[in-house]
Amino acid sequence: MQKLNDFLSILDSYIGGGQWFVFLLLGTGLFFTIYLVFPQIRFFKYAIKMVKGKFDREGDEGDTSHFQALTTALSGTVGTGNIAGVALAVHLGGPAALFWMLVTALIGMTTKFVEVTLSHKHREKAEDGTIAGGPMYYMKKRLNIKLPSGKWLNFGKWMAIIFAVATVFSSFGTGSLPQINSISNSLWETFSIPHMLTGAVLAVLLAFVIVGGIKRIAKVTQTLVPVMAIIYFLGAFLVIIYNYENIWPSMVAIFADLFTGSSATGGFLGASVAFAFNRGVNRGLFSNEAGQGSAPIAHAAARAHEPVSEGMVALLEPFIDTIIICMLTGMTLLASGVWQEKHENLFQMADLAVVEGLYDDGIESDRQSLGAHVNGKKSLPLFTGNLKVTEGQITDEISIIHARSLAENVFLIQGNMPWTGEVPVVRGRMSPPEGVRVFGESLIHSAPLTTIAFSRSWLGEYGKYIVSIGLLLFAFSTAISWSYYGERAMIYLFGMNSVIWYKLVYVVGFFVASFVDTSIVWVFSGITIALMTIPNLIGILILHREVKSEVKSFWKEYAERFPDEKAPKY
Structure with a gap:
């Protein structure tokens, strides 16, 4: 496992x-933000109207409503990225990483608007009569x-195949593996429920939902998303208000280290500007998936005759997912102070x-030497040999670094x-004998860190239950939505007969994960996200003129249908 983790x-x-x-x-998002004149700001109020059905027309083709498409896509994005991913970003890059997550979301609103508009325009009907869409279809055609x-050079055909294959892998790397991994870790931390039992029960439930296809998925997610948001919001606000004296210092910390790097504090050994920037953007993408090309697959099923109207609905996702929910999680971590504290935990060898x-x-x-090591500036000499252990205690003169902190x-x-x-x-890599576990005090990350943060309020230890329940709903709904994304990609690649085999492997992988x-799961997730995102970003950049043409066409029709409203001009 260590060798696999090193390779990944x-x-x-x-x-x-x-x-x-x-x-x-970020460059792609900035280009379209300027090219389309800040649509994330100018179109925002119209996006809310679209969700309410203002632009709908009787007879619009599709399998889901605007709201169902939004909640299905949101259920695919609102998951472990909002709970575990934010905690990982802060753990790696410090408070400054939160700023870059917010910037990624603001720019990502435009990126998601563009990719959904193109994918909705070029959607097709599958063999079973349902709507099939996503970046692979606009790539193939355009x-x-x-x-x-x-x-003609079949560049688009091969781009579409690469994207579809990456989507299948990413359905595991984004939607299946890290979701159940975070759920099982959180339930073990809170209720001491064995990881394998959690995986088995939820794998059965997952199988039941995804067999029903997009319509059952849409019905489940439109109920789960609002419920899980309310539960999570209440718990987060309690933590922030309980630690009210840390609210302003926490907000200052987000911006204070932008150009100097996050300074060392507590058990946190600091992070460079580049590292905070990279991790903040990376985790921001994992959270809202803007540019990844996943959400367009869900939005393609929406009933709409005008692609831009569905693009506007999608524009709301990064705002809700990252600017609201992720920022809420980040403030609980900073206000509670748990991100810089060492906690007793079971060490993971990776x-x-x-x-x-x-x-x-x-x-x-010593602190500077340790900080230089964990931040990759200057490595400390790694130990090779046999560590002698007596009655659980290591007797050699060594130090152990775990989770980017000095273990105690x-x-x-x-x-x-x-x-x-x-x-x-x-x-430096330890290989304990079978059955031997290593415990100690160190920084922690991902879902366990957020779980501890939620206990720092009037609710005390009961606050952990909110994270466990919220994570269960968040992550499980994400796994449901991503099964649909992977299914659509399999249909594109191999036809309808491949779906049953895909679903079987998806459920088994969900259980095993x-x-x-955890570390291996997150690294694999980062790779699969990139493999989807790169061809999608190249594709939408090539088709930038087509996007602008669609936007002009939409506002022309909007002005004709609603002459009393003042709409943006192009």
């Missing part, structure tokens, strides 16, 4: 973790290139490194008893 981490550093990917994502010789010598993060020189009070147990023996370590290493 290297791959992710060149793809989704590379700075070029971040600039492609991205072929005419050569000087007069022949998050752990053994370095030679004894370090103390209370000593400034480390002990090893087998069953419920302290363990004695030797642990082989190769280049409930008890595998």
Whole structure:
């Protein structure tokens, strides 16, 4: 598992973790923001009218209403990214990462408007009579290139295939694996429910819902999304108000370290400007999926005769998902102070490194050395050899870094008893014998961190239940929606007969991910997100003129139907 995690981490550093990917994502959104003259601001009030059905026409073709399409797409985006993903971003980049998440969302509103508009315009009917849409369809139809010789190069066809294959993998990397992994971790943290039991029960429920197709999915998500939002909002506000004295310092911290990097504080060893920027944008994308091309698959099923009207509905998603919900999560983490505190936890080997010598993060020189190591500036010498353990205590002069912090009070147990023996370590990687677990105090991240934050209010330990219930609803609804995205991609690639096999593998993968290493799941997720996003961004950039033409056509019809309203001009 450690070797797999190392390989995936290297791959992710060149793809989704590379700075070029971040600039492609934000650059595309900025281009369309300027090209279409800030549609995320000018179209906002009209977007709300579209959700209410103002522009609908009798006989509009589709499988779902605007509201159902919005809630289905939101259920696909509002998930672990809002609870675990925000906590991971703050853990990695500090408070400054939240700023970049918000910037990503604001720009992403335009990106999502564009990708949904194009995908809705070029949707088709599947063999079973349902609507099939998504970036692969506009790519297939509009991205072929005419050569000087007069022949056509099937560029769009291959782009569509690459995107569809990436969508299938991303349905696991985004919709299945990290969702159930976060659910099972949270339920274990709160109720001590075994990971495997959680995975088994929810896998059965998942199978029941996704067998019913888009109409059953839409009915489930339009109920789940409002319920889960209300529960989560109440819990978050209680934490923020309870820690009211930290509200202003927390908001200042988000902006204070933008150009200097997040400074070291508590157990947090600091983060560079570039790292906070990269992680904030990366987690922002995971949360709202703007530019990824996933939401257009859900919106393609909406009843609408004008693609731009559905593009406006989609424009609301990053605002609700990231600007409102993610910011709420971020403020609970900062106001409660848990993001910089060390907590006792079960160490995951993929998050752990053994370095030679004894370090103390209370000593400034040691703190700087540790910070340089975790931020990749200057590595400390890694330990190789056998660690001697007596009655659960490591006797060698080494230090353990876990979750980007210096671990304290480390002990090893087998069953419920302290363990004695030797642990082989190769280049800092520990390989305990079967059944031996490593515990200690360190920073934590993902869902467990948000769970602890919610206990810092008048509700006390009961606050953890809100995260567990909220995460259960958030993440489960995401897994439902992503099964539909993967299903549509399978239909595009292999036809209707492939769907049953896809659903079977999806449910099995969902179960297995409930008890595998969290770090590996998140790294795999980052890779699959990038593999979907890159061809989609290239595609919408190529078709920028078509988008503007559709926008002009929409406002012309809108002005004719509602002459008393003052609409934006193009």
